[in-house]
Amino acid sequence: MRILVSGAGIAGPVLAYWLTRHGFSVTVVERAPALRRTGGHAVDLFRPAMTISERMGVLPRVEERATGTTRLTVHPEGARRPVRADLSKIFSAASDRHVEIMRDDLSDIYHDAARDGVEYVFGDSITAISPDGEVRFENAAPRRFDLVVGADGLHSTVRRLVFGEESRFSYFTGAYFGVLSLPNAAGLDGELRMHVGVGRTAGMYGARHLGDARALFLFRGEREPDPHHRDVPRQKELLRGAFAGLHAEVDRWLDELDRTPAFYFDSITQLRMDTWSRGRVTLVGDAGYCPGPAVGGSTTLAVVGAYVLAGELARADGDHQRAFPSYERVMAEHVRGSRAVALSAAKTLIPSSRLGVWGLAQGARLVSALPAGPGRALVRLTTASARFYNSVTIDEPPASPAAPGVRTGRAGDPGGGIAPE
Template identity: 60%
Template sequence: MRILVSGAGVAGPVLAYWLTRHGFSVTVVERAPTPRKTGGHAVDLFRPAMNISEKMGVLPRVEERATGTNRMTVHQEGARRPVRVDLSKIFSATSDRHVEIMRDDLSEIYYDAARDDVEYLFGDSITAISPDGGVRFENAAPRRFDLVVGADGLHSTVRRLVFGDESRFSAFIGAHLAVLTLPNVSALDGELLIHVGVGRTAGMYGARHLADARVLFLFRSERELDHHRDVPRQKELLRGAFDDLIPTSRLAVRGLAQGARLISTLPAGPSRALLRLTTKSARLHNSMTVDDYSPSPTASRGRVGLAGDPGGGLGAE
């Protein structure tokens, strides 16, 4: 039985691993030209995901790449003193198994787990799916599969082709999220720095095996993006929400404000590599609209099914 999986992020490689272990022939198609190395931001794995990783034999690698973040310092606008939180206590109260890991590290680990048993088509994307399993690609020759699975993110191409336009499943709830990479000038070691204001939050954290850090910006906005890849508009909204962060933030000497300052240096024009704009020492590699994604009426139709984010849920992409 031949199965095509669209998306080589997290859900796609995991699904491909288990399908091959049950005797299926699996092909994974991924729009990116190579396995993703965009940096991404941290994700938390709890008992179910830890158990699956253990069964796949990759848990030691997952734990080795853990960020090591175990405490949080929160600076609130107008407050005289920060609040310090022991994150290890919060996580231990939530689950007896937990690890935080950068998304690109997790994707790489899952990809490596089955790369020798799975056919990967990088730099390509599905353009059409017929009821009998016929699939057309942007670059590869047409092929036929017994089953097609869309594991290609919240803005799923497979879902759009089979279930309809994305607008049927999402609604803007008034928030945006952006993530930048910059050198770990604050020498963060297991600490998450947070700046909280009305309608906006900024944070900065690192990982013990990385030389750089992530700066994230979450903010309310009534202005919606016309398209999730509208890079100039992303930067415009980001500047407008955080232009005044530097004089009001107590984090200026610790590096978070440096990230805010670098926002103003981001060129207004389009980037050659969308969502991965390099400007001096900072890189805007994720800029997202937070939407409420309603599950599809059904997770499958004919020979096509959905896995991971395309199936619904609250998230940002």
């Protein structure tokens, strides 16, 4: 049985790993000519994703590539002195298993784990999917697959082809974010330096193994003007306008916009779909249920979704008419919870009032100053994210190393269930 996965970011390789482990034959197609090395930003892996990574045998590599950020310095707008906090205490209070890692590093690790037995096709993209599984590509000849999975992110091509335009399912949270790579002139090592004002937050951090640093910008804004996700000049213009006058240090970060080797910008948008499966096609991760980039724990949700989907297909012996509804039932509560987490996190990280600015800074200082027990209780009481991620549980994978009745074979082998046309 042949399964095509679109997207080689996070969800795609995790799904490919578990599908091949369950005996399916997998092809992954990726628009980029190679694994994306766009600079990226730090993402969080919470307990369920850590457990899945451990079951994949990659947890030591994940922990080795952790950013090592342990200190937080917050400069509230207009304040004379910054607030300093112990991030390691805040992270440990929020979740008993947690790692912060650069997205590109995590993508590399998952790709390496799923490389054996998986056909990767880079530099190509899907252009059409027929109900009987025929898939057309920009460059390659048409091919027929038993199932197609869109793991191609918030602006998913698979979702657009099968379900319609993104605007039908997107919910704008009222905020944007941007990330750029820049020289680590401040010599940041293990420190996150933040400047917080009403409706805008900027931060810069380094990582133990990075030669440069990352600047992250979060700000509130109306739906219009809403630049296209590939209109880079307009995105940089919006970013400069939103953060003008916040702080001289932030101005220096923004000065790197025209020199940065890597820049990313998008709206913080949730996808809200009644179903993310149709016929032989389903969606996983941000393509189907993005809770909000940068604020909603979407990386953990994508890892969990890929793991659950592969397991349900194995339990159903590859019968998508049984597996897809089961997958959606299992993920429904996780998806609803992640949306609430994202909205709560955005409200906290991008304060809408001076009181909110003060509360963000003083709350971080209070948690890091309290002993471990009271600090943990306070974080779990006041943050939706801690309660949600600590409540997510995952089943053991199906015991059989291969799904019953599933034929295996590498891409292009006779008997693998697919042939080029």
